[in-house]
Amino acid sequence: MTEQRDHGGGIDGAIACYGGQRADWLDLSTGINPVPYPLPALPADAWTALPDNAAFGKLYDLARHFWKVPQGASIIGATGASAIIAALPRVIGQGQVFIPGPTYNEHGAAFRAAGWSLSDTAPDAMVAVHPNNPDGRIWQADDMTAPITIIDESFCDVTPDASLIHLATRPGTIVLKSFGKFWGLAGLRLGFAIGDPAIVRQLSDLLGPWQVSGPALSIGAEALADPQWANDTRARLIRDADRLDILLAATGAEPLGGTTLFRLYRVKDAKAAQHQLAQNHIWSRVFPYAPDWLRLGLPAPDRWPQLEAAL
Secondary structure (H helix, E strand, O other): OOOOOOOOOOHHHHHHHHOOOHHHOEEOOOOOOOOOOOOOOOOOHHHHOOOOHHHHHHHHHHHHHHHOOOOOOEEEEEOOHHHHHHHHHHHOOOOEEEOOOOOOOHHHHHHHHOOOEEEOOOOOEEEEEOOOOOOOOOOOHHHOOOOEEEEEOOOHHHOHHHOOHHHHHOOOEEEEEEOOOOOOOHHHOOEEEEEOHHHHHHHHHHHOOOOOOHHHHHHHHHHHOOHHHHHHHHHHHHHHHHHHHHHHHOOOOEEEEEOOOEEEEEOOOHHHHHHHHHOOOEEOEEEOOEEEEEEEEOOOHHHHHHHHHHO
């Protein structure tokens, strides 16, 4: 039986339950930047030619520069960090893995599917989501003690100074990066694994050739070469996250953490709050393990009035 996994998104299901058209809905259930990187014009061969080594090399060189990847660490791209999350447990053997939670549940599902057992300690492997989803916990280098360590930095581009990328030269260590969150391009399906060359080689064998599309190679390279957009975006996200906190504080919600892409609040009844917001065509995130936790992403600039009215 396929394991049921709890995620944000699911607007189609919300529409089926509460009505409205997709354009009516404000999806705050994810941590995706609502102001995505502007798509550049693409060369025709991005669509018509198989991706070549030069395109991969350009993307990887820019990624190394943008994320300050240390020499000695290898890098590979894939169709989103989720593809790497699913593949990693299959190439690093089997044993016991420690995944401190609550956190993003795809890691646990991928390890279980590959025959690993989950443990409360880190005898063989550890996964640290950094910053953590949903509470925004920041990990320290001293926390990374397992022989195999996966550091999921899908949300770390909002706080680059906290990155643990310097650990990528350590044997058994892999750092994950995602293009879907900070750049707001979840549909592009672009993610990276950075770290131990032996593990990256095994990932390359499993993922096969042309594991990133031509358009994703071109758009990813443009974005990684634009640090000014990244800096401007970080400043805007800080302002918008503060604005969201002020709005929710007026309703009595208690802030519990998060990042500048999503905020976590304690409310009296998260399901009731989700229902109330959904009646106003706003979709939020609740958690089966915490009935008083409500997570909200950021509205696009022109959608704040809809949230303000609902609150």
